[in-house]
Amino acid sequence: MPFVPTRAAALQQLEDFAPLAAKYSSSRNFDLGAGNHSGVSRLSPYIRTRLITEQEATRVVLKKHSPHAAGKFLQEIAWRTYWKGWLEMRPAVWRHYTSTLAGLEKQKELPNYRSATSAETGIKCFDHWVNELTATGYLHNHARMWFASIWIFTLKLPWQLGADFFLKNLFDADPASNTLSWRWVAGLHTKGKHYLARASNIAEFTNGRFNPASQLNESADAITEDTDFEKQPLSLPNNPTSSGRTGHLMFPDDLAPPPKSIGKITATAAFVPTQILTTPLVEKFITGAINDTLHLARGTLLTGPFESAVNDWISAEKLDSIVISLPTVGPTRDFFESSNLQLKPEPFVRSWDRQLWPKATAGFFKFRKQLPEIHQAIIDSGDLT
Ligand SMILES: Cc1cc2nc3c(=O)[nH]c(=O)nc-3n(C[C@H](O)[C@H](O)[C@H](O)COP(=O)(O)OP(=O)(O)OC[C@H]3O[C@@H](n4cnc5c(N)ncnc54)[C@H](O)[C@@H]3O)c2cc1C
Incomplete structure (x- = not known):
């Protein structure tokens, strides 16, 4: 389905x-x-x-x-x-990932990257998962683990390029779950403990659909890195309360209504940073989710350059304040922090996140x-x- x-x-x-x-x-x-x-x-x-x-x-x-x-x-x-x-307390992991990734752009032209991403490695299960991912926007968790392991240890491609390929194609693309799971498979999250995909395990848990016997590197060493990432204290803002005419601004990371404790919301709007519309399939899913949310909330889709779109919305709705779900570490926070809005949105944190993060x-x-x-x-x- x-x-x-x-x-x-x-x-x-x-x-x-x-x-x-x-x-x-x-x-x-x-x-x-x-x-x-x-x-x-x-x-x-x-x-x-x-x-x-x-x-x-x-x-x-x-x-x-x-x-x-x-x-x-x-x-x-x-x-x-x-x-x-975990990532909120170690934003340097995300920064290190994005800066390393930027330096790997040229590797995307190499034959082993091309054959991996176009499902032409000859490893049937891997090629199947590439096709499933790009056609449906989803992979089973076990397939993600096997995929990442084969990518890193058998195809010997940089984990960052694999994480990027996932982030661009998954409907559930999440900078924390994705980056940290790739690091976990590589043996960087728990240093020296990596996840090696085994043909027998793949055969067992795919009910015999695949058995890449003798095609996988089942004895590779964990990946290492010479960077240590310090944990930072987590300082979460107190939730705002609405004052005057208050607008709720959303990014696609959090389309739920704001906590009731914030008070009356006068207007709702959403903005989609183009960076996250990575493939036509992902774009269809994200814009569908946004349109449905805005339809239910009778909200407005903001388009064009972010600052002017938000400013026009503020004027049209005569807003005194804006609330926003705290943009978390990843593309959304990078986008938000690089913007310069006249009326600074006040972030809120849901109590689930506030209690658990x-x-x-x-x-x-x-x-x-x-x-x-x-x-x-x-x-x-x-x-x-
Ligand atoms: C290399 C790799 C990359 C991944 N990238 C992402 C990603 O970008 N976004 C993402 O949401 N998950 C990611 N995961 C975690 C996990 O694979 C997916 O959350 C899960 O497969 C989603 O399918 P589901 O909803 O059917 O999961 P279910 O098994 O039904 O689990 C229920 C829910 O629990 C959460 N969940 C389950 N397993 C995990 C997990 N290991 N880590 C974090 N949350 C989990 C998800 O929100 C999921 O919807 C990744 C795992 C690996 C190994």
């Missing part, structure tokens, strides 16, 4: 998947191919745009199952939050200890927006 970029489709997908969440721990590792990803939720494009939020997905699943029964699925939802919090100081094992409290709060109040 193709992804339909609407909130209604996202909610339907969540409702359809929720009964299966207790079986997820046994089904999640099997990649049965496009059209058959029934063991996983396929919610990521919706969560990445926040057509539905992590909190919402958690709440719907907790209505059907105990935190224990759906534990594995609830933990995976939290992985996304963990990566986001600061806990991403070390490994996921420590982080996940916070989850029972969060789940109980959702069960008790139902609201963590």
Whole structure:
């Protein structure tokens, strides 16, 4: 089933998947191919745009199952939050990635990069995943792990180019989950611990659809780097409260309504930085999600140069203040920080993020200890927006 970029489709997908969440721990590792990803939720494009939020997905699943029964699925939802919090505290990882990537532009002309990205490596599973990714905007998690490992250790391509290829083609493209997962596969996240794709594992978890026996480098060493990235304290702004006529400005990273505590919103608008419209397929998904959100919120799509588009909107709506979901580390923050608006938008942070990001100081094992409290709060109040 193709992804339909609407909130209604996202909610339907969540409702359809929720009964299966207790079986997820046994089904999640099997990649049965496009059209058959029934063991996983396929919610990521919706969560990445926040057509539905992590909190919402958690709440719907907790209505059907105990935190224990759906534990594995609830933990995976939290992985996304963990990566986001981790990167918020180490923005230098993102800066290092983008500056290294800029220096690799010439490598895109080399035959091994071209054959990898045009599905002509001769490694059937890899070529299949390239085609699935570029045709559907999605890959199963296990396929992403195998893909990244083959890219780095068998095809010997720089991990940064692979991360870029994913970021440009995934509907759920997320600078934190993507960059840090690629670094994890390479052995840079947990230094020296890399992920090596094995033919037998691929055969088992694709139900025998593929078996690249003797085609993979199954004994490569981890990638190393000589940079250490210091952790910075996370300083999250207090949420604003609306004053006078207040506008809500959105980027495609967060299309959910602002927290109710902000107060009355007079006008809603969205802007799409062209940098993230990377392929016609991604553009269709993102603009579909934006149009649906603006239709539901009776909002305005801002087009043209960012500053003048926002200024025109401020004048047309006679706005006194603007609120915006805090642009997180990645292309959106880079874009936002390079802009120069007359009326500076005041950022807000959703309480899910505010509670969990600061806990991403070390490994996921420590982080996940916070989850029972969060789940109980959702069960008790139902609201963590
Ligand atoms: C190399 C690599 C690159 C990746 N790039 C991205 C990316 O750009 N954006 C992205 O959202 N995820 C990324 N992931 C994580 C994961 O593969 C996807 O989130 C997941 O496959 C999405 O499919 P799903 O919604 O069916 O997941 P499910 O298995 O149904 O999981 C439910 C939700 O939990 C979250 N989630 C699950 N697994 C992970 C994980 N390992 N890390 C972070 N969140 C997770 C997602 O929001 C997902 O929608 C990447 C993983 C790897 C190995």
